[in-house]
Amino acid sequence: MSEAGVPSRFRIETVAETGSTNADLVARATAGEPDGLVLRTDHQTSGRGRLDRRWDAPPGTNLLFSTLLRPDWPAERVPLVTSCLAVALVDALEPLLNEQAAGVVARVKWPNDVLLHDRLTGDPIGGSTAKVAGILAELVGAPSDHGATVVVGMGVNVAWPGPGDDGPPGAVSLLGVRAAVEPTALLHVILRAFGDRLDLLGDPDGPAALREAHRERSATIGRWVRAERAGGDLVGTAVDVGLDGALRVVTADGSSIAVRAGDVVHLRTD
Numbered sequence: 333m334s335e336a337g338v339p340s341r342f343r344i345e346t347v348a349e350t351g352s353t354n355a356d357l358v359a360r361a362t363a364g365e366p367d368g369l370v371l372r373t374d375h376q377t378s379g380r381g382r383l384d385r386r387w388d389a390p391p392g393t394n395l396l397f398s399t400l401l402r403p404d405w406p407a408e409r410v411p412l413v414t415s416c417l418a419v420a421l422v423d424a425l426e427p428l429l430n431e432q433a434a435g436v437v438a439r440v441k442w443p444n445d446v447l448l449h450d451r452l453t454g455d456p457i458g459g460s461t462a463k464v465a466g467i468l469a470e471l472v473g474a475p476s477d478h479g480a481t482v483v484v485g486m487g488v489n490v491a492w493p494g495p496g497d498d499g500p501p502g503a504v505s506l507l508g509v510r511a512a513v514e515p516t517a518l519l520h521v522i523l524r525a526f527g528d529r530l531d532l533l534g535d536p537d538g539p540a541a542l543r544e545a546h547r548e549r550s551a552t553i554g555r556w557v558r559a560e561r562a563g564g565d566l567v568g569t570a571v572d573v574g575l576d577g578a579l580r581v582v583t584a585d586g587s588s589i590a591v592r593a594g595d596v597v598h599l600r601t602d
Contacts, residue, residue: 350371350373355378356371375392419525440552547573559595560597568582
């Protein structure tokens with residue numbers, strides 16, 4: 333059953349502890365679970381991100397959830413759910429940060445992170461990466477003419493690491509910038525924004541609208557970056573995001589290359 337204030341397309345289940353909400357939903361999707369299930373936990377013992385990076389936040393401190401989607405969009409739009417959720421989080425955090433941490437803004441770091449930056453300088457809070465959230469999307473089975481199934485998970489650092497905590501390198505929390513919010517309330521705001529973005533993505537011009545929203549909220553476009561890819565690293569200036577979600581990088585020799593998979597490091601230019 334959908335909770336009050338949450339779009340009817342979503343129904344939330346909460347468990348006290350699990351290994352991975354993504355893994356749980358992949359299993360349930362394979363068993364036939366319908367679209368829209370949101371699985372949330374207070375503690376994740378085997379949480380992971382891209383490249384199998386792992387973290388273990390203290391129980392009850394952060395927002396950890398995954399969503400099962402069975403969209404009927406064209407298959408090429410399915411990878412855009414990562415950008416869709418990242419943009420939704422930035423939109424959800426904007427009023428909270430404006431009210432409680434006016435000097436801080438949230439920005440999307442390609443491909444799957446959300447960072448906190450100084451509103452005036454554009455620098456990461458604390459001079460480090462300032463990662464406040466990470467996203468991991470997993471395709472379940474192969475896309476077909478009837479659509480695709482994808483599980484997309486997010487971890488938002490709500491209260492950990494706090495001031496003085498020894499968290500993951502480069503991590504920052506909302507509490508760390510003096511923005512206090514209850515995780516359940518934040519989840520509801522995120523799901524409202526995410527539902528709106530998913531509806532728009534289903535429109536004929538959905539990818540173009542999402543691309544523009546991502547560009548406006550990007551921490552990566554305009555930066556000197558290193559794209560770490562399976563075929564070798566690529567260094568250049570990130571100049572755009574494509575309709576397919578790929579990051580466009582221009583190298584020193586003027587070559588323009590679309591990066592569709594890999595990790596990106598923001599490099600200093602001074």
